[in-house]
């Protein structure tokens with residue numbers, strides 16, 4: 001073996017050892033890098049999961065505590081809006097489907113006066129006492145003296161009632177005459193539903209305690225939500241603390257924020273002002289303000305409602321004032337209605353509790369006496385038992401099913 005061969009051989013051995021060392025070092029480094037990368041990925045996944053859990057918990061608690069926003073020295077707070085989010089929110093029934101359902105409900109209600117009239121008028125021979133019964137039926141149903149007299153006179157002059165009669169034509173005639181009394185030719189649409197309505201459109205709810213004002217404000221918010229509108233509710237009935245809680249519950253079911261005061265007896269105008277600011281800021285389609293409207297004296301009532309209206313109008317114009325009237329209170333309700341109409345000026349009537357009343361005739365008398373149309377009717381305690389008033393459906397309902 002030559003010196004050269006020895007050296008080369010020697011060099012090859014050293015080179016092989018060095019190569020093996022390099023490979024081993026590279027393998028160790030590679031394994032270390034792979035383990036480190038896997039560990040890093042696992043940590044990132046865990047951090048992601050924790051962050052998602054934290055975000056979810058945060059959103060839930062935000063929804064529950066309504067994210068109170070303090071203002072005016074901590075007196076007025078407004079619940080955080082959940083509008084737009086569909087989490088746990090109800091889908092209120094559309095107006096068209098309500099009208100159909102409520103007509104059926106009216107037809108099933110006990111003794112609607114149209115049915116009673118039809119039963120008398122289809123008798124073979126009508127005696128004087130039958131005509132007295134017709135008039136009594138109308139008066140008992142709160143149609144009002146003037147309208148009752150007018151209707152009886154027209155019926156007595158109609159050959160379809162006094163001559164040879166066919167029940168179908170008596171029914172058609174009665175339907176036509178009742179419709180004439182119910183229809184006033186006035187527009188029953190809420191201003192907020194009209195094309196080009198102000199944004200926000202403001203509706204102030206007024207009426208005596210217990211007529212269903214707060215409930216109607218909540219139901220009305222649902223009706224607008226069903227039409228795809230955004231709503232803010234203002235709980236300016238600060239006289240009864242539970243009214244604001246009640247309104248908050250209605251709002252939370254459909255994602256409508258409620259501006260309210262924490263303090264019973266707080267200034268209702270201040271709550272109304274805050275609510276109008278919020279509705280304007282959020283560019284809501286609607287602001288619905290619930291009021292207390294105690295009737296201890298007319299001057300107080302005028303002061304309170306007038307102030308609410310004035311402060312809201314510093315922010316946005318008030319388009320609509322709806323008087324909520326309990327259909328079961330009859331003529332007594334009519335006296336209250338006149339006081340409210342004088343105190344604030346009303347643009348429409350909501351007749352509640354028609355389901356529990358055979359006095360549907362109040363629709364006719366209230367429109368005549370106040371000169372404003374019935375725009376909505378309440379026919380039950382269900383959340384969607386409030387519908388736009390439709391004269392045809394109403395008359396068909398009180399005439400009962402054929």
Ligand SMILES: Nc1nc2c(ncn2[C@@H]2O[C@H](COP(=O)(O)OP(=O)(O)OP(=O)(O)O)[C@@H](O)[C@H]2O)c(=O)[nH]1
Nearest residue numbers: 209210211212213214215243352353378379380381
């Ligand atoms: N049957 C029936 N009950 C109704 C209707 N509307 C409201 N009510 C009920 O009437 C009661 C009084 O309703 P509220 O909304 O608290 O009356 P309110 O006028 O706001 O009374 P205050 O808050 O005291 O001013 C509640 O039990 C409602 O469920 C209706 O159309 N039909």
